[in-house]
Amino acid sequence: MEGLRKGGFGSHLASLAAALLASVGAAFLLLYAFSSSFGEALGLFFLGPFQNAYYFGNMLGAASGLALAGLAAQFAFSARTFNLGGEGQLYLGAIAATAACLALPEESGLLGKAIGLAAGSAAGALLGALSGFLRRRLGVDELLSSFLLSSALVYAGDFLVSGPLQDPASNFQTSPAVPEGLRFARLLPPSSLSTAALLALAALAAAWFILGRTRFGFELRLSGKNAEFARYCGIDAGRYAAASLAISGALNGLAGAALILGTYNKAMKGFSAGLGWTGIAVALVAGGSPLALLPAALFFAYLDAGAKAVMIGADVTSEIVGVIQAIVFFLVTARALDSLVARRAAARAGRAAGGRG
Amino acid sequence: MKSLQDLSGILGAAGAAMAPLLYASLGGLLAELSGLLNIALEGLILIGAFAAAAAAGASRSLLVGLAAGAAASTLLAALFGLATLKGKANEFIAGLAANLLASGLAVLLSSRLYGTKGLLSFDIPSIPRLELASLAKLPILGELLFGQDALSYGSWLAAFLAWLLVAKSPLGLRLRAAGSNPKALAALGLSPERYRLAAILLSGLGCGLAGACLSLRLSAYVPGISSGRGWIALVAIYLGGRRPLGVLAACFLFAAADGFANYAQGFLEAPADFILALPYLLTLIALVAGAGARRLRGRD
């Protein structure tokens, strides 16, 4: 089991380095093309995140959210399923956590926090499990179903935030803030870094242990690597595929809940948009190892923080990050995920063979 | 339904709404048949819409707009194709990347060129329509058959051409061979990758026309103008049984469902969020129903 990790690790380092270089190069080019003061923008982009404790703390705070979202994507990848519903799972998880915490009294403390996190995870898990169910029972490709479900439910989330959960005292489309006592403590105030970061670290460590050292993790990974072989060994591969989607959804929901309790404290319309996609990028860069998610998440948080600094200090819109991410995607996947390609190719071949009937 | 005239109007609107879906879906179909899942349809439509609006606005010419839309999408499709075929990138992730790239680039260019990230309206000549007012007043199918603009009729022609290509030409045979058994093609000295690249470029062309259709009709570019059509187009491929005429029917079905939903909104007062979610929900339902039906028939 160790050998597998080691075997893949060198190539992950290589692809990580490639991604780093590519994104730095892309940032250079884009800033050159789209800013009126290149030098200033460049400085802001690359050094902005380290400018002061506030920016730095925000970057670390963002990284902890990304690590959780990345773990969600990676857990699905471990069983070779694709969860593209991160956006919706995260958003609805956050809203569920908000709703739960708003219903709880201020002094419910640690238990209250746990309930909030559980509510978020449960909402995400439900969505993920639905895709898992559709795949297992009806053979609906989870890649499409999770995306479509999530895309539709993002609007349901918008509706909730601007309707039933709307804060009557606010002019913005936002829920009321959750009680003080239920929030995670800030570690570097006024930045967004909170004890939620420790939660993320704990989740990564737990995932590392579960995937690498337990029977559950072993069977899950075997199911992903080769479902036929897993079935042959008496493992119900379909169940693990469905389970991986539910767990992935739960982790996304957890990420959403942690975002509310740690960073935002209230659900605003579309506040988490894009995080689900970035989570996938983080997972792709990290490869198969949960521990590699940490540097990958930091890296993406750094890019994002740089873009925000440029947006505030210079005249470049923050969408520059999307373009940089796209370039990273292109380059990283050119190497990584060969086996995922193989799975889809096999599925396609199976489809073609099925036509013989 | 208040009157048959209403129905004719709804179907006519569905015919118009079908055009961009159909262009994109036919393009995606060719890629699918050649063995590549083209997830990038959404982004390809978006960049096509942006390029078409910008070029038509600058030149005051519809044809220039169409050409620019087609060219921009085809270019992005080429990037996607090279990444997957030459770079061996995962087709799905590369497709997502193309989508991200398209939406990011559109915003960057918009704010750089026009100083805004919002709506861009242009002075673009209107699209020629069939001038057969009397026939268009026929009940039920009048608007659908005789009240469309050139881009709608163009989409029907595209479906016919795609059918000829897929079912009747050697190229179509090879394209399908590339999808179902690339080794068979390679053993004959033909490169499956080249046929896939050709299919990808054609799907870029289709999406470019789809995007142009959206923005030229509006005489404007709105961020997110593709609004999920690329995904629906993708599902239409499967719902249509991976055949050009089936895809035509599936696209019309989606457009008509959308049309009825809009019509119903007039007196049902559903929240706007629900209407926005509808395409995704419908797509999901179609997908699940299709899979369920296949299960029942015992295939797959």
Next chain:
Amino acid sequence: MPGVTMEGIRKLFPSSGALANDSASLRVEDREIHALVGENGAGKSTLMRVLCGLERPDSGRVEVGGRALRLGRPGAAAALGIGMVQQHFTTIPGFSVAENAVLGSEPRRAAFFLDRRRAEAEVSRLAEAHGFSLPAAAPASSLSVGERQQLEIVKLLYRRADILVLDEPTAVLAEQEIASLFATLRALREAGKTVILITHKVREVLEIADSVTVMRRGRSVARLASAELDEAGLACLMMGSSCEPERGEGGPEPRRRREPGPEVFALREASLLPRGGGRPLLDRVSLSVRSGEILGVCGVVGNGLGALEDLASGLARPSSGEALLEGRPLAGGRGPRLGYVPADRMRRGACLDATLLENLVALDRGSLFPRGILDRAGAAAFARAAIERFSIAARPEQPMSSLSGGNVQKAVLARELAGDSAFILFSNPSWGLDLAATSFVHERIRSAAERGAGILLVSANLDEVLLLADRVCAMYRGRIVCELENGGASGEVLDRALLGEYMLGLREDRGTAAGEGRAHGGA
């Protein structure tokens, strides 16, 4: 005038580091049937793929009919009249026979359109001219394996190939089909074609070939007229120094036969229907395996051997009837009492993406993951022991994909024979293995039976079944059509031709088979 000359061909596969061809050479005369023989991995297929332009060699030259061939270009090879029927057919099931045949050089109408009618007429004509009965308009998916092979040959003839390369063409055919293939090849030779046949079956070489090239470890070691050869000599040339054919004089070491014990596995009137309906894959099959005996089931590809494998391993549930392991119904999820060495060892029998260690421990998860958590020391010790006992040439942490086919099969055996299975299912256990690995596998099967396991040996390889089995059943169209004693008290081995007739449905004594099944069932 020489038809084909290949010289100094060298081909290294950088990804696996395998030197497939090492200054290999080949000379084939015009209008002869030439056999290219050698063990698995000797480089025969690679050499032929080079000839057909499907691989570009690192060095070497090829002349065809006196003209130099541009290497690495399938088009150039086709232009000089070279075509190949690959071991895995390149038929496209969704296309019609004619579409398959003309793909890549389609007749056209008005420059743009495919002329289907002309394609079908031309393909029908070619098929008839060579004695094939191929329906040109029918979907290729409706063809039998033998017909698909004929289609592959028609495909080449349509392209006016003069030099036909066939890669292991007899591997999927029954005795009688082989005879008709050979008749076709002789007719092609008479019609002026040159045929190159890749094979590792010594007997066939002597029957059909005019001349032979022997390859060993990427090199061509001999070129002989087949008249100069006998079976033993050819086998020695193929294997090199370690020349000990399994069935030399006096046959193999006779297995110490024990009186069969109680029944450990049985199928009772078990049927398996294909999803979506149609002819049953298995039709009311009854058989019984007793402790300590080897029951062999043979048949031609496509007659239900795969379905039998799925059913007997518990991977598929019978649509009707029963599959019983030690008297209890086999239900989803294999337990430790059932060992299973599948035919598809690369996909079903092994997980190539995982390490050797992970492959070895995949079955006995109950004891290697006490309380759900990996016992690392225990797993490592288990793997070390398995590697040693089955002499697997690999380290535990090595990825399975880097193992040779023979070592993969040894790893499968190590895992499946580790426990004390009451019943072990072997499906085509020596398929694609070289002679040394084959005899290793056969020896393990025998020793498992001696230990007292009941063994079901499902194989398309008649030699293997006759060599090992105590009783032999033949399958045809999903049914068991005979059940015969093999090498019983009289020590007499069953007649190949007789079994071939059963396998092709020319003969059937179903009453006997069902009766036997029932009789054993009652025991």
